[in-house]
Amino acid sequence: MNDVVAVIGGGIGGLTAATALAAQGFAVRVVEQAPEFSEIGAGIQLGPNLLRALDHLGLRDRVLANAWAAPNLRVNDSVDGQPIDCIPVGDGFRERFGQPYALTHRADLLATLQEACQANPAIELMTGCRVDALHEESDRVVIGLAGGETLEAPTVIGADGLWSRVREHVIGDGKPRVTGHIAYRGVLAADDVPEDLWSPDMTIWLGPRTHLVHYPLRRGTLYNLVAVFHSDRYTEGYDEVGEVEELWRHFDGAHQSVRALLERIDVWKYWVLCDRLPRRGWTTGRMTLLGDAAHPMLQYLAQGAGMAIEDGLRLALELARAEGDPQVALPRYEEQRVLRTGRAQIMARLYGEAFHADSVTRELRNEMLRARTPEQSWDSMAWLYDHDPVAREPQVA
């Protein structure tokens, strides 16, 4: 097998797909628009399903080397400051799911994937190449780059993210939905976090139409903060400097611990959070989508990258199973992935509503979460965390 597979986009999904494809004997060309492979300066949660997929690629321990292992996922009410839930994610969790829960810096995750690609002679990494046009012929796809140059490949994977050019060509269903949820992100040096506010846990403070997440990063040397609120003022934008006054207005009634943490960050970067409803049709004869290009979701389940990584692995296995024939493999891949990723898209929306509940809904949420045992909390996530992308879904081809 030595067909070249072109992967458009060198983010977490694209670089994982390249590694997985090369492991199955394919030659891969990654075409990235940015001058270098890079991730934004913020944290990312690595669920056990994501780590299981990386384990299959031999990359899990390298990723864990720089990560933080929180003992608990802690949920507090940011109106009255009271604890709502505390889910242990230490040894018992690891035993239950066969993998840990970890927190890491996005740049560290991407660097591990990039190093794996660079070390593999079957993978060619191209940067500074923006894909502008695609033209599918009977035996190949012609890829037009912004500078006028063209490339060709028999199989093309669109791993080009939320604003995917490949999706425009394959599905053509317009822009993603602007949800009105805005994320402000900041990272502190651990020494800048007041001692009484530092916690080894991944902590979420839930408030009406707001929440704050914080956790340590990079073996505890950094502290990641993500503050989310609702606003109709933003239409598009990411990684841009946010207005501190606006953040303060939304967190006006939040508990004093939340406000004390928010105060420590001088420069916030904001993201307008977008998603889509699940749908089929990611695949034409020789092209398919993965990651945010295929199924963008809100961040409330902390699973967008997890789904992209699972996609990459499953895609490579399907191409190998079909001996490199995209017309056989790509529809199978989509069928294997569409319900699982669709469930994550829908559940992320529902979790968002529960996170930001007010009034009686807030009281009910707190009552229900407080009544759960740790085992019940784990069981509620089993559909997500138990998944192994190497095992095919039994009910589909």
Ligand SMILES: Cc1cc2nc3c(=O)[nH]c(=O)nc-3n(C[C@H](O)[C@H](O)[C@H](O)COP(=O)(O)OP(=O)(O)OC[C@H]3O[C@@H](n4cnc5c(N)ncnc54)[C@H](O)[C@@H]3O)c2cc1C
């Ligand atoms: C606030 C927030 C918190 C999150 N937290 C988590 C979390 O804790 N855990 C988790 O699993 N997920 C989380 N996610 C989701 C996760 O970040 C994304 O789902 C994931 O990064 C998607 O990866 P991707 O490779 O599909 O897309 P991207 O990371 O967007 O990569 C796409 C790549 O394609 C390139 N590209 C785009 N267009 C072109 C073109 N025309 N030509 C060539 N290259 C192109 C881009 O430059 C980029 O490098 C979070 C998201 C947000 C917004």
